[in-house]
Amino acid sequence: MASLKTSKDVQSVSGITVRLAGDSGDGMQLLGTQLTNTSALAGNDVATFPDFPAEIRAPRGTRAGVSGFQVQFASEEIFTPGDTLDALVVMNPAAMVTNLDDLRHGGILIANEDGFNEKEFKLAKVESNPLDANVLEETYRIIKVPMTKLTREAVSEFGLGTKVADRCKNFFAMGLVYWLFGRSLDPTLRFIQAKFSKKPDIAAANEAALRAGWAFGETTEAFGESYQVEAAELKPGTYRNIMGNQALAWGLIAASKVSNKDLFYGTYPITPASDILHELTKYKHFGVKTFQAEDEIAAVCSTIGAAFGGSMAVTASSGPGIALKAEGMGLGMILELPMIIINVQRGGPSTGLPTKTEQSDLLQGMYGRNGEAPLPVLAPRSPADCFDIAVEAWRLAVECMVPVMILSDGYIANGSEPCKIPTMSGINPINISHPEGTEDSAPFMPYGRNEHLARPWAIPGTPGLMHRVGGLEKEDGSGNVSYDPANHQHMTNMRAAKVAKIADRIPKQDISGPATGDVLVVSWGGTYGACHTAASRCRADGHSVSHAHLRYLNPMPSNIGELLRSFKKVIVAELNSGQLRLLLRAEYLVDCIGVNKVQGKPFTVTELVSAIEQQSDAAKGDSRLKAS
């Protein structure tokens, strides 16, 4: 299929941030995903931010029902989906009024005119047509397009009902957006053919709508020119686009293969973790067994049962589900069995904001169990990093015979980015040995220890190694129930030391920027992109700023204290009210300044830059004070 070429002027730009917003039934997430993939295939670097309501079909036309998808694509390396929008596509008044504030002055507003009528104004609770506001014309470039009408005309030959025909209008919008940003239609045409292979008339209608949208851009006088974003200079290699939850699922399967284990995944549906289950259950032929349990507790308990049997066992949930798993995690810890517990964090407390992102479960991950029950805690920094974190978590789990917690978040889970395609030969094998025994083996010591303080993973079915594990305190070595005070102290210390010793084997914390200076920005999890971008920008502006992003939260790398003490000011930026800050201050006795936000949204680069500049100025002021 030859790509269509515009006959109009093309302006080359380094990057575009666009948001597509409509009713939750309007197909905005699909449109966004397609635009992202197409842009990635064009060689751009991309970063996305899908943002949708918790209700499956929130009341139509209302502000609460608005679903949005933001994507930045650029010819240079980018780490965030962008702060302000260059273009905003709105399908109805509710989408317009809830998103317009983010459109930059001079930005392009494309509105589906047909979605702006009295009924919709009422649903969106606006008094008059927001498109008629005088101030608009002065501030933005407004393109009103009767998308519903044009889509109906474009698909009329297929004889679909109005309702079905109207469902094609997101493809019309897609075609228009593709024209505006010089995107090829081919990947989406392939998608349509595959997705609707059993409904040829729907496939044909969607294709017609897509092409009609493109043709509208080409012919309308409203657009004098389109924009072109050249391919980014990525390192050589073969790339694909990947979403966080998908990368996590693939990483888990990869870890199971390099450790010669079958994967057992016990879970209970919960947003935003369920997509890991949907992904894994497709791969039974990789030896993956998924178990949709009756509740979160059964999910974690089945996982422990599978771990006891010698499988690679994983459970996942989000904050409220992790709260229910707390007792199970504690048991896994005292049984000293390897497993992975994933928390795809969302806004809390309680049910909170199910579809919005937050990092407020860090302390839950660190301490959310009864008794002294430290677990290793890792956090991926981006969608693609989920793959590596999954493999690393399993490596640590078997090396230490301990459950490992992964803290992902909604932003990473649903976001996507291009990644260099991993290869199995590039992943270090994870060697697991189960002790063997015979009927007349010497008394087996199920709680004996190796150099990592790990106990042996003897599995049922092995003759001569019959032993009992359980939640009652165990005597070191024999594993018999013990109420001895000194043994309990010893075992408590042992289990903590086992986790703490991991710090000796993980990489030292790296930083971007100089090793000493005025300001150190510390971050963890999904805020990596925004913090990295903000720190780089400030450095380019002459500030003395470095950035350290933690992937290991427990234990932390051994050089963290030294790092913190090498800067005049330490900023800890996180989407909670200061949980990592609390840990750093408590552990290293270094004052830290929090940059915190709990709005269910990621940081913008702008707000981080302003916080950094403020501390940078303060650091300079401190120096002057000292000098005088």
Place this chain on the structure above:
Amino acid sequence: MSTLPVLKPADFASDQDVRWCPGCGDYSILAQMKKVLPELGFPREKTVFISGIGCSSRFPYYMNTYGMHSIHGRAPAFATGLKTTRPELMVWVITGDGDALSIGGNHFIHALRRNLDINIVLFNNRIYGLTKGQYSPTSVEGQVTKSTPMGSIDHPLSPLSVALAAEATFVARSIDAHVKHLGETLKRAASHKGASLVEVYQNCNVFNDGAMAYAQERKQRADNVVELEHGKPLVFANGTKGIRLVGTHLEIVNTSEVPADDLLIHDEKDPNPSIHMMMARMSYPAMPEPIGVLRAVEGIPTYDDQINDQVATATEAKGAGDLDALFSSGDTWTVE
């Protein structure tokens, strides 16, 4: 094929001191289990006991097999993870009335309705023993306990009824003091392919002594218990009384006064659990209580077999998964 070593009950005893109260009904169940397991001829190292929390749940510590003393009420969930990944193991769940029916009610139901191939032994003493004497979900109405000084107002739950409602494929009841019957019942449960529930009336001689004496004491048992046998009529009181189905009710009749054909004939294989449910609802003192196998329906696919079959079917259809191919699937692009 090499022959298995012949094991004795003592081979199944761990080296741990048993710490139940002297006179506890648990001792009898432990003894019967140790007696039955060698008769099954199943390797010790492939036998696993998983328990929850409570007096009965200390059971795995006393067995020289693999074992896990887990979390209150959750033993069936642990068993699900273990049995689905290691279907060749024989997995027993040891639980109590509080463990299985109160805090663990959810898991109890779901393990049974999924027909996971495990054996659940529920020690029912109608009291919380380990927490020292609060009423349990099977305590009778009006029972005065530490937590119910004016008498319990909760209507008791019948484990058999719950299991039958979940359409469990094997449902049975036995009595700690009726050792021969208990041993036979455990053996039947072990040989059933699918989820088995055995409720055992177990005396707590410290907090609820004699609560089920009507069934436990040999002298009273004949009049208050119907021993079920497949294909045989329901009779008790040394054959002088029987059970007859009238409409949708069961009633007691004198066997001398009705034709033998009128008595209800026990059919444990009936896939429809309705009559089994009527039997489960027979309760003392209005009716004699049934012991033995109420229901044993064979040939229903087990959860563990099906989960493994799906893996096998997918692998047959698609070939063993190739991760490099998966990673490169869909849209990709190359940067030179």
